[in-house]
Amino acid sequence: MRISGRIVRPGAVVPGHVEIDGPTIIDVAENNRVGDDIIVPGFVDLHCHGGGGHTFTTGDVTAARGAADFHLGHGTTTMLASLVSSPFELMRDATAAYLPLVRDRVLAGVHYEGPYLSGARCGAQNPEFLRDPSVAELTELVKLGEGAVRMVTVAPELPGAAEAIAFLRAHGVLAAIGHTDATYEQAKAGLAAGGTVGTHLFNGMRPPHHREPGPVIGLLDSAAVCELIADNIHLHPGMLAFAARAAGPDRAALITDAMDATGMPDGTYELGGQEVVVADRVARLARNGSIAGSTLTMDAALRNTVAAGIPLADAVAMASTTPARVLGLDDEVGALEAGLRADLVVLDAELRVKRVMRSGAWV
CATH class of the missing domain: 2.30.40.10 (Urease, subunit C, domain 1)
Structure with a gap:
């Protein structure tokens, strides 16, 4: 052909x-x-919670297949299923449930965005489920997953974070720095322990300040790959372009951070046990108005990135080549x-x- x-x-x-x-x-x-x-x-999405009315966050296999199929129609041929902060029992059950989907290559693996996150920067994560990093929990999940657990987001300032990040690195799991109130020095310590990804740069992070650079500058000034939500809501196009140029196409990865409302009508949805209201494609928590994931697809992320002034070849690298390399799949896709x-x-x-x-x- x-x-x-x-x-x-x-x-x-x-x-x-x-x-x-x-x-x-x-x-x-x-x-x-x-x-x-x-x-x-084909696009490679490192961070997606669902789409087309289907979610990854509950561990339901039928819903997971539906979400993957929806995003496949928008060009995403490789993706991680991202959960949100959850009880350990749900994390364990979801890992076991999604293992066959990983073996069948419906999914490239599982990403746990939490629960080891900062309460001050948890955004739309359910604070009820936040807790300090646990090597014991991670040990069980990684063993159960048999390679399906591919990434875990951790706030590096939390007690036990350095040990958890080092454990993940030693077991071939990506440790992502995110949902963090870390200082610049704490962020750098997390990277030194083995962090290699920045979870949706800027969002869910202590903002930069010229006397306290914080995690944003720590991540940009490192070898870590920085996720960017290019929906023109989470990031102004000017900030998207700045971050993409600062990191370069080899260290910037477009993600959707999409939830089940993606591709669906405005209305009321659920994320991690919390009510989410979607209006004019913006998803917000009903209780406090925090942005709750996105309604983005990877093809739209590519268009927005090019519209922000990033050359097409660089934008495609950010949507496909760089995230494939992060996952260790660049010899395949x-x-x-x-x-x-x-x-x-x-x-x-x-x-x-x-x-x-x-x-x-x-x-």
């Missing part, structure tokens, strides 16, 4: 075609006789290169999805 168009490869956009045999890309070649379609690698899995998205000239391919099959 041959797919022609303007092909977005690492660092460049070239006219040509992608040659596919079965589930694999076998060749990418330049060819000036192409149309206006833009061909990009995240770019249009021979030998990789045939996961790709055909976009029109306005960067809207026309077709999605996963493992060489149109979906």
Whole structure:
């Protein structure tokens, strides 16, 4: 099978075609006789709570399949299922429930956004479930997950955080710094312990100050990959562009942070046992108005990032190549290169999805 168009490869956009045999890309070649379609690698979302009326946060397998299918229709061919702060029993049950979906490659793994978070910066996380990091809990979850647990967000200033981060690193699980009131020094200590990701940079963090840089500057001034929610709600387009340029496309990852209300009508929804009201695509907690996840899809995140002034090739790297590398999957997905899995998205000239391919099959 041959797919022609303007092909977005690492660092460049070239006219040509992608040659596919079965589930694999076998060749990418330049060819000036192409149309206006833009061909990009399938998107990789590190942080998503649901979509299309389905949630990942309850551990329900049917709902998880529905959420993954919804985002697949918007070009996300690889994704983590993100839970929110929960009782340990739910975390354990969800890990066991999602393991078959990981084995079937419906999901790339599980991300626990909490419960080891700052009460002062918990945002829409349920404060009832927050607690200090527990190596005992993590040990059980990682063992139960058999590789399915891929990322855990931790506030590095909490008691036991350094030990938890070091444990995660030693067991091949990404430790993300987020929902934190840490000082600059505490954030740097979390990174030194093994933190490699910043959970939705700026959001759920002590804001920067010129006499107390805090975790935002600590993360930008490090080797960590910084997640960015490019919905023009969590981040002003100017701040999105600034952070993307400061980190560079190799250290910035677009995420959706989407909840089940994504793609659904305005109304009342639920997140982590709390009521969420969605109005004009903005999700907020009913009790205090905190932003509660997003209603973003990865194709919209790409459009918003390009509209903010980031070159298309860099924006695609942020949506696909960099998050694939973070997950250790860059030898399988995240770019249009021979030998990789045939996961790709055909976009029109306005960067809207026309077709999605996963493992060489149109979906």
